[in-house]
Amino acid sequence: MNRPQSVERMIEIIKKLPGVGPKMAERLSYHILKMPQPEVDRLTDSIQKARQIMKYCSVCYNFSEQDPCQICSDAARERSTICVVETPQDLIAVSKVKDYQGLYFVLGGALSPLDAVGPDDIRINELIKRLKNANISEVIIATDTDSKGEMTAVYVAEIIKTLGIKVTRLGYGLPVGGDIEYADEVTISRAIAGRQEM
């Protein structure tokens, strides 16, 4: 017997989500079929609502329900330092460290020649534009410490130096080959304290 068509379709679509294999998609789908209708509604509503409410902050490109976002519109923040991260998840991780009180910029990814991700595919031009229009004294680069993140850091640093702005890179304490998003607060805190000029 084949699976009913509507189940097959649900599995096909869920399978495409990142980190979800065919077996996992099947398991999730059959679980959803057994869920009471109100729970299914809560699931799909929460997805639709988040997707529809969420926009990019036009200053830092973080996901936000308002524009500019909470951080960019916070007058108490130290406005001459920008921390550059790859993703909104990385921003959340860094923002948990209380000793950093500056602003942020989300690149939206990292350079990756093998995946055909070049400088125009992430927000390098938007970053340069922002740096030119604001009074920034230091950019802290907090991209991942894998090869893509390192490459991106070097590339971005070279450009920023031509603007006469000090560039530093989170260094101390970060495990090599790791993903910033999963680093603990103490490690990130040490990395900020031990940042090095590039």
Add this chain to the structure above:
Amino acid sequence: MNRPQSVERMIEIIKKLPGVGPKMAERLSYHILKMPQPEVDRLTDSIQKARQIMKYCSVCYNFSEQDPCQICSDAARERSTICVVETPQDLIAVSKVKDYQGLYFVLGGALSPLDAVGPDDIRINELIKRLKNANISEVIIATDTDSKGEMTAVYVAEIIKTLGIKVTRLGYGLPVGGDIEYADEVTISRAIAGRQEM
């Protein structure tokens, strides 16, 4: 910075799905935020549609878009043998084996005293009712080979024997401690051929 509330809510709800931990829920959620709206619609629509169309077959309790299901209403099937499985996924796995042409019954789980799942929580009464009302000569029990599945098999077999119906259990070829759903077709085929009376 905390995550926006709508993202937090989406993560909380996705986290409750089976096999999805906090990090996975976060990853899926941020992926969904970046998906184009039509793709998000396809995701939520496929979930809602499958959930709404799908019902239980009133004969075998498999998920089906029609009642009775495709298998139960197939006149070409051998109607005196019933294969008892735990879940609709198990039924799909067994049905891929061409040498079994009988009918099915989905228990909807396995006995598990530690999880407070007793005989009234799975469809044992419905199975007995069906066996009394139909002319069945053999019941093949194809529950999982873990302890819950074994316990369920023994429990169900004892009851069926009192009805004077032959009970067999898939035996040969199934790896112990495994999950029928993930067994390959050859293994299931051998297990059917080598089934043993209980």
